[in-house]
Amino acid sequence: MHLLFLLLGLLCSVLQAQEVSVTNKVTGIIGEEVILPCTFTNTDPYMRMTEIMWMHGSITLAVYSPVLGIHLRDPLRFQLVEPSQSSATLKISPVTYTDEGEYVCEVTTFPGGPVKATTTMVVKVLQAQEVSVTNKVTGIIGEEVTLPCTFTNMDPSLRVTQIMWMHGSITLAVYSPVLGIYLSDAMRFQLVEPSQSGATLKISPVTYTDEGEYVCEVITFPGGTFKGTTTMMVIAIPQNSAEANSSVVAGDQEQAVARCKSANGRPPSRITWHLSIPGNVSNSMINNSNGTYTVVSQYLITPTWLADGMTITCIINDEFTNDSIPLNLSVQLWMDLHSPPPFG
Structure with missing residues (x-):
């Protein structure tokens, strides 16, 4: 019985002596690069790491052995960043939608055997161009309200040719980097510091007819048109x-x-x-x-x-x-x- 407890204690100390650490969840953007860290903690001087392997489902992506070197399933997309006895970080570039899912970093030790940890990757699409507006705003009758509109452009070859604010079918304000500013009613509508990156609409004073949907439309060359919609509720304090x-x-x-x-x-x-x-x-x-x-x-x-x-x-x-x-x-x-x- 004493020998049994001794063996159990030894097993527990061995299990605690080795640990694989990964990031539980990562996000990959299609077309870009993503890093999946994997570190191995070993406090047992008698234990040796013999292999670190990254798997996606049943597919082996990358293997590192201190003796045999590195094996990569696809060297154009997968790399191991500075692999060693204590780590083997996986780099994937470019990310595709098929990369989504669970990744297992498995460290094999002698004489301890394999130790594992799992990372889950979510794959998203990053819009290269995006119009950002406030979804809902509240205007008070007789006062001033601003409707922000910003344009994010990740493509240096794309140029903004016009930014336009519309209320229903009515064009309220237009900004052109070449032709300047048009306002349907300069007494009530203003564009605040319009530029290639946005044009905020200011309305003053607000009337009840201003209630409804507003569209900020950004026209680009050669990318086409991008839109964002703001809904304004008009209220009055009784x-x-x-x-x-x-x-x-x-x-x-x-x-x-x-x-x-x-x-x-x-x-x-x-x-x-x-x-x-x-x-x-x-x-x-x-x-x-x-x-x-x-x-x-x-x-x-x-x-x-x-x-x-x-x-x-x-x-x-x-x-x-x-x-x-x-x-x-x-x-x-x-x-x-x-x-x-x-x-x-």
């Missing part, structure tokens, strides 16, 4: 208010005891009420000429003297905040001829 009706008289007829108003907002606000006394709600909405909305809500109850002094809360939800406005109800037992008209 002015919220609420007031209690100071002319409510107790009786058996339903009356409006409070009013809540959210004016000149976009999109229209949503108004709800919180009160322990059940009642009815009357809502109305006005479409303003500038694309904003005014929402008015009234809370109606059949008032009794028990409602006098109670708190009612108007809750306004819009794109910016949840606005809660508490009000104190006023219910008179009889008509006061000197009371102000309802709602001021």
Whole structure:
């Protein structure tokens, strides 16, 4: 039994004495170069590395032996970078889509046997030309908004001949390195520092008609056209208010005891009420000429003297905040001829 524990301890120390280290995941770009590191850690002075082998699936790509030298399946694409007793980094160039998958770096030792580690490679395509825009922007009515557009060009033989911003079928702004700048409305549209690498569109002041999709189109020679699309949402910050009706008289007829108003907002606000006394709600909405909305809500109850002094809360939800406005109800037992008209 003592001998068994001794052998198990020796085996564990041997297993811990050797380790193969690789990068778990790497990304290869089609047409470019990728490096797959593999290092071998050996703390056992009696253990010798006899071979390091790289495999992709069942295919042997590269082998290094301190005695026999290097074998490469395809020397035009695969290389071992400075192989030694402690490492054999695999270099693949150029990367193709068939290179995707798992790679095993296997180190064979004497007398320990093989030790392995696995790297997974993902292969991607790098666009040599790309138009970058902000997918979604928000414009506030009456204020300024910018729509960035940058053009990444990895091909030195490619030249930008024109950059154009369009809103639907309408051309808003055009930049040409040769002919200069065109603006459909120079009072509202500007191109910020246009160049071969981009042209940011500035709109000021924003109106509700500016809502929708914008296309930044980059025309190149001889590469053709590249596009990016930005969607703009136009909003307006509402002015919220609420007031209690100071002319409510107790009786058996339903009356409006409070009013809540959210004016000149976009999109229209949503108004709800919180009160322990059940009642009815009357809502109305006005479409303003500038694309904003005014929402008015009234809370109606059949008032009794028990409602006098109670708190009612108007809750306004819009794109910016949840606005809660508490009000104190006023219910008179009889008509006061000197009371102000309802709602001021």
